[in-house]
Structure formats: C-alpha cells, structure tokens
Amino acid sequence: MQTLPRRSLLEGLLATGFALAVRPVSATTIVTPAAGLQTGFSEIPVADGSIPAFHAAPLESAAPLPVILVIQEIFGVHEHIQDLCRRLAGCGYLAIAPELFFREGNPRQYSDIAELIRTIVSRVPDEQVLADLDAALRWAARHGGDPARSGITGFCWGGRISWLYARHNPAIRAAAAWYGRLGGEQTPLTPQYPLDIAAELRVPVLGLYAGRDKGISMQSVDSMRQALGSKSGSKIIVYPDAEHGFNADYRPSYNAAAAQDGWQNMLAWFREHGLGTDQSRPKK
Template identity: 35%
Template sequence: MAKGDIVTREVTYPGRACALKSYVAEPASAETSPAVIVVQEWWGLNEHIRDIARRLAREGYFAIAPDLYSRQGHKVATDPNEAARLMGGLNKADGIADLQTTVEWLRAQKQTHSTRIGITGFCMGGSYALLLPCESKEISAAAPFYGEIPADEKLERLNCPIFYAYGENDGWIQRADVERLIAALKKFNKQGEVKIYKGCSHGFFNDTRADVYRPEEAKDAWERTLKLFAANLKG
C-alpha cells in the first residue's frame, strides 16, 4: 500500500435536531490518527470540501466534513442567492451544536478517541472554525480561512493556537475586524498567526473558482495550515 493511500466513506450519526451526514477521509493504513474537522463554505458539503478532506487524509489525518445543512435537507448550492438563503437559514447556535456533536462522534471512534482534534473552514466555515475553539476545549488547533471574527469576549476564551488566512481585497470580512483579531491575540496572550494576502479576494483558496483562486497564495496558506496542525495535533 503506497504512502498517502486513503479511504473515504459517508457516515451518519444522531444530531441534536436530525441525523447528521458527514464525509470522512482517512489514511488507509493507520490504526489511530489525529482528527481534523473541515467546515464547508456557504455552498454546502460540495466536492471542493470533500477534496480538502482527502488532502488532509493524505497528510495523515482523519478528516471529517460534516454537512451543516443537514437540518435543511443536505442541500448543496451553486447559485450565490441559494447559498445565501441556506446560510441565512442556519442558526449559528445550531451550527455550533452540530459541530460539537461531530466532536463527540470523533471521540467515540477507535481511530480518534484518544487523539487531538483540529478544525479548518472556509468562508462561512471559517467563521465556525474560529468560533468553535472559543466554545469548546476539545479543539487543539484551528485554521480559519476568511471567516467572521467573534467578539472579543469570545476571543478571550480561545482555547488553542490558530492560523487565520485573509485576502486584503475581501469584500465580506472587514479589514478592521481582522486587525481586531490581531490585537486580541496579543491582548489576551493567545497563540496565533494572522496572514493577510496581498491582492487576494474572498475565497482565494477555492481552486474550483477561477474568478478568485490564487494558487501561490493558496499554497502558502495550506503549508501554514499543515505546519500548525503538525505542531499541535501530531506527536
């Protein structure tokens, strides 16, 4: 079996309000692996998010991408208006609850119950990837990409090191909030790196979107994410 071989599967487990569906990618040969939760963009659990889970599995992680639209019938959007409607229909507390359920499911698996858990997310998912470690002590590293910045009273409770990726031309996330995150990390003595990528727009990591994708910057952000996870989840 070649290094980097992975297996993938769909899993379903009970959530607070409905059955949650998730996509799992894991190393084919590992008995135990550190886990990483991959949180979707506003489009839903699409092929791009599944591909990110597979990339992480090839790096030795048990990657799980929960469908945060499970409560809305597991929908996947391609139209921005539909994506906005779906995102608007997801109460933030419900999203956090479903992520916490995913953590509980991970803890029940023999491959991950004794390992550390990381989280990454993009756009809407980046918001959850930064918020969850402010709400849960189960997260050991977080790599949010261009997500909303929680209030300082939540950032004060941040429980793990982070890497936050942001494009300077982002039309959704305000630069002032990103500067506030930088200041909060210092003020509250939290471990973290914030990287502002010149000339990049919101979604610059998404290689399925030619209008915003920036390959060199995406490669750099991915390498920093892997470095963060290796330092805090492995060993």
C-alpha cells in the same frame, strides 16, 4: 425546515460533484485521488436524529488518528470540501466534514447564491452547528480517531465557525480559519462573531486572510489582532495580493501561491500544537 423526504436529501448529498452555484468550475480545480484512503459518507447521531458527513482517512496507518473537523463554505460538503478531506487524509489525518445545513435542505441544488443564503444559510443557528461539531468529534472517536488530538479548519462560512468552535470547545488543540468573517450583525441565530469572543479564546487559532477581500476589511482584521492580544497564542496571516476564497481552486478567486502557502502554514500550525503526523511534514 426542509420538507423533502430524508432519503431524497441523502441521495442528493451523497452524489459527487460541485454545487450548482459554482458551476462551471475552473480549470485550476484540484482532484485528489482516493487511492490509499478510506473515504465515504456516514450518518452522525445528533440530538434530533442524525446528519450525514463525509470522512477520509489513510488506509495504512495505525489508529487512533489525529482528527480534523473540516467546515464547509455556504455550498455544503460538495466536491471541493470532500477533496480537502482527502488531502488531509493524505497527510495522515482522519478528516470529517459534517453536512451542517442538512436540516434546511441541500445547498448544492441552488444556482442563485442570494437565494441559497436566504433559504438555507441564514436559518442555521450557531448553537446547533456547535452541537453538531461536538457530535462529529464523538463519531470520530468511535471510528479510529484520537479524541485527545483533534483540531478544526473551515473556509468562508466555515472560517467564522472555526473561530467560534475554538472558544466553544477548549479541548481541541488548534484551529485554522480561512477568510472567515470576523464581525457582523448579531441575531438570535448568530449572537456572536470572532471579534466578540477573541479575548476568551484558549485554543490557538491561525487566521488566513486576503488583502483584497471585498467582504472582510483589513480594518476588521487589524481589530481582531488587537482583540486577540500578544499573549493569546493565535496568529493571523494576510496574503496581500489574494482575494476572498483564495483556496477555492475551483473558482476564479483561486490564488495558487497563497493557497499553497496557507496550506503549509496550516499543517505546520497543527504540528506545532500536537497534531502532527509523519505525512504532514514537508517533503525534503
């Protein structure tokens, strides 16, 4: 486990900006203003102490608010994930993104992706992640969130976690998984993948995938559709011309058309399953 002093880790995580591994960022990077929002980092109590989390919520809105857990890519809760939280807050949600790699160190400080995966990502157990997300929902319930109206969305690494959490916590209303891996090697830390638990899902999940994804095959997407079955309530959308990471506007993989359509589909999915807000409805 990371041996840096807790204060040093917190200072690095609280800093704004993008992870070293993704710099320089693309000119397509979207910056959502914080005007009209309440944003910041908080510490969430967990079984072995506390972890930091970024949160964003509308200032002028009656509590309690519907809650969306926002699950990071492998780069941690860097500027892009914080911006996604601000976008959701602008749609009327309390969005919270816990730093799920905190015990292992600061993923923003790694410039080499392979080293980041080896040193941090591969050492994080699913069981711990799911428990931390439970804790994040408890925190949200104490800070203006409605525990009866909660959902989850995640990107890449967080996409897989979104599928798993939908099975772990049947009390959430809906999930949206962006290009999360569906199958893989089972290990003591990652004992299951979405394909393994598809038949057990009771929470409706919207899967958003890319036809040109080099890491997630269309065969695995088709297998997931079959595993879900026609009565699961879940749905998978594939954007045939998009690549993995098509919503990551700060990277070359960004596909504006697919990202914007996926975002609107996600908001509609949340509304359809009882997580709607006036702000989340399409503007006429």
